[in-house]
Amino acid sequence: MADTDMKSVNTALARLQSLDGRLMELDRQIGGIPGRRAAIEARLSEASGALEAAKGGAEADAATRRKLEREIEQIESERAKYLTQRASVKSNREFDALNAEIEQATERISAAEDRVLDLLERETENEGAIEHAGRALQAEESRSREDLGKLDAEQAAAEAERTETTGARNEAAAELGGKPLALYERIRRTRDGVAVVQLVNASCGGCYQAVPPQKVAETRSASKIVHCEYCGRILVKHEAAAS
Numbered sequence: 001m002a003d004t005d006m007k008s009v010n011t012a013l014a015r016l017q018s019l020d021g022r023l024m025e026l027d028r029q030i031g032g033i034p035g036r037r038a039a040i041e042a043r044l045s046e047a048s049g050a051l052e053a054a055k056g057g058a059e060a061d062a063a064t065r066r067k068l069e070r071e072i073e074q075i076e077s078e079r080a081k082y083l084t085q086r087a088s089v090k091s092n093r094e095f096d097a098l099n100a101e102i103e104q105a106t107e108r109i110s111a112a113e114d115r116v117l118d119l120l121e122r123e124t125e126n127e128g129a130i131e132h133a134g135r136a137l138q139a140e141e142s143r144s145r146e147d148l149g150k151l152d153a154e155q156a157a158a159e160a161e162r163t164e165t166t167g168a169r170n171e172a173a174a175e176l177g178g179k180p181l182a183l184y185e186r187i188r189r190t191r192d193g194v195a196v197v198q199l200v201n202a203s204c205g206g207c208y209q210a211v212p213p214q215k216v217a218e219t220r221s222a223s224k225i226v227h228c229e230y231c232g233r234i235l236v237k238h239e240a241a242a243s
């Protein structure tokens, strides 16, 4: 094969590798998008859960307060009944017994009223917590919308680029053709998708082992397909791979 042909084979190999490298990057990027989308949705659902929890706490406190208020009414009516009875008792024993009931009822009312006051104070805190969680949810909703929009745009762009790059890749593969393509694909399969690497300061850009001067010269002249002695990848000169 003539030198110029070998030069174009090396250039085509470098180009194919560059396109395949970009495709691997795009696949990684596209593959990561569902996870990033899920993280945004989890953030949103956490904020919405926090609001629900704040509302639930407030409702539970309000329910407890209403129950206590009903209890107070009930005890008050019992106490009123005792007071009426006390007005018409005949014996000291009955009088003392009713007094004890009245005293106990008064204590229970006072304890329940203290708890109602605590709960009323908590209601203000609860309202604050609901308001805070509501604002946080609103902020998260607009942030999520924005982030999901960006993610959709990123995904669309990456997928369009992948389609375009796949087309270019297939053309480049067809141009390379035959044996060099088979060789490229074989090395790529066993070397993490990287068959062609640049020569970097007389070292292999894939495994970083030193390349002997003879092979460095051959790589630079692109007069043949040069393999790294250690990893077997095809070596190309810096400019060829960069183009």
Ligand SMILES: [Zn+2]
Binding pocket: 204, 205, 206, 207, 208, 209, 228, 229, 230, 231, 232, 233
């Ligand atoms: Zn190597």
